Amino acid sequence: MKKLVIENVKKYYDKKVILKNINISISENECIGIMGESGSGKSTLAKLIIGLESFDEGNITFNGISYKNITKKQIAEIHRKIQLIFQNAFNSVNPRYTVEEVLTEPLKIHYKKQISYEEMKNRAEKLLEKVGLDPKFMSQKAIQLSGGQLQRVCIARALILEPEIIIFDESVSGLDPIIQDKILELLASLRESLNLTYIFISHDFETCYYLCDKLIILEKGEIAETIENLDLPIKVKNEKVKKILGRNFETI
Numbered sequence: 001m002k003k004l005v006i007e008n009v010k011k012y013y014d015k016k017v018i019l020k021n022i023n024i025s026i027s028e029n030e031c032i033g034i035m036g037e038s039g040s041g042k043s044t045l046a047k048l049i050i051g052l053e054s055f056d057e058g059n060i061t062f063n064g065i066s067y068k069n070i071t072k073k074q075i076a077e078i079h080r081k082i083q084l085i086f087q088n089a090f091n092s093v094n095p096r097y098t099v100e101e102v103l104t105e106p107l108k109i110h111y112k113k114q115i116s117y118e119e120m121k122n123r124a125e126k127l128l129e130k131v132g133l134d135p136k137f138m139s140q141k142a143i144q145l146s147g148g149q150l151q152r153v154c155i156a157r158a159l160i161l162e163p164e165i166i167i168f169d170e171s172v173s174g175l176d177p178i179i180q181d182k183i184l185e186l187l188a189s190l191r192e193s194l195n196l197t198y199i200f201i202s203h204d205f206e207t208c209y210y211l212c213d214k215l216i217i218l219e220k221g222e223i224a225e226t227i228e229n230l231d232l233p234i235k236v237k238n239e240k241v242k243k244i245l246g247r248n249f250e251t252i
C-alpha cells in the first residue's frame with residue numbers, strides 16, 4: 001500500500017486556482033523532491049498534506065485514511081504522523097523557550113498526562129543525541145543557538161512524535177553550505193535508521209539530487225514534469241523545466 005496518495009487535487013484561494021490536477025503517490029521510505037518557482041504552490045501542497053488547509057476537489061489518503069469525512073481522531077493521527085519543518089527555524093520556535101521546552105511541547109500537546117515529565121525529558125535527550133547535539137543544549141534558550149543548531153532542534157522536535165512522513169519546506173535553504181551539507185547527511189541517515197518517508201521542497205537541484213529518489217516540478221500549480229528516477233540519465237520536457245532545475249539537461 002502507498003503511504004500517501006494525492007489524487008486529482010485542486011485548490012482555490014479566493015476563486016483563484018492555486019493547484020490543479022495534482023497526482024502524486026509516495027511509498028514508504030521514499031523521498032520525493034518538489035521544485036518550482038516562487039508562487040507555484042509548493043507550500044500550499046504541503047499545507048494540504050498536513051491537513052492545515054482544505055482542498056476543493058480530488059482526495060488525499062494517508063495510510064489508507066481518506067481526508068474526506070475524516071474523524072477527529074484521524075486528524076490527530078495525521079498531525080502526529082506527518083510533520084512539517086519550515087525554512088526559518090527562528091520563526092518556528094518560541095525564542096524564550098529552552099531546548100527542553102521546545103522538544104517536550106509536542107508531547108504535552110499530543111499526550112497530555114499520558115507521559116510523565118521524566119519520560120518526556122528522557123525522549124528529548126535521546127533525540128538531541130540523534131540529531132547530533134550535546135545534551136547540555138537542553139537548558140539553553142532557543143535564541144542562543146545558531147541557525148544550524150536550531151534547525152537540528154526543529155528536526156528533533158518533529159521526530160519526537162515518531163512521525164512516518166516529514167515534509168521539509170525549504171528547511172536547509174537559509175543555512176551556510178557546510179552546515180547545509182551536514183544537515184542533509186543527517187536527514188539521509190535518519191531516513192534509513194527510522195524508516196522515514198520524506199517530501200523535500202527545495203529551490204536547489206543539487207540538494208534534491210543528493211537526497212531524493214524522484215523529483216516533481218510544479219509550474220503555476222500544476223505538475224510540469226516528474227523525474228521518476230534521479231539515478232538514471234535525466235531528460236526533461238521543455239526549457240521552462242530546465243530553468244527551474246537550473247541545469248541544462250537534454251530535452252526529450
Ligand SMILES: Nc1ncnc2c1ncn2[C@@H]1O[C@H](COP(=O)(O)OP(=O)(O)OP(=O)(O)O)[C@@H](O)[C@H]1O
Binds near residue numbers: 018036038043
Ligand atoms: N492564504 C492564502 N490566501 C490567498 N492566496 C494564497 C494564500 N497562501 C498562498 N496563496 C497564493 O498561492 C500561490 C502559491 O503560494 P505558495 O506559498 O504555495 O507558493 P510556493 O511555491 O511555496 O512559493 P515560495 O517558493 O515563494 O515559497 C501564490 O500565488 C500565493 O500568493
Ligand SMILES: [Mg+2]
Binds near residue numbers: 042043044169
Ligand atoms: Mg513556499
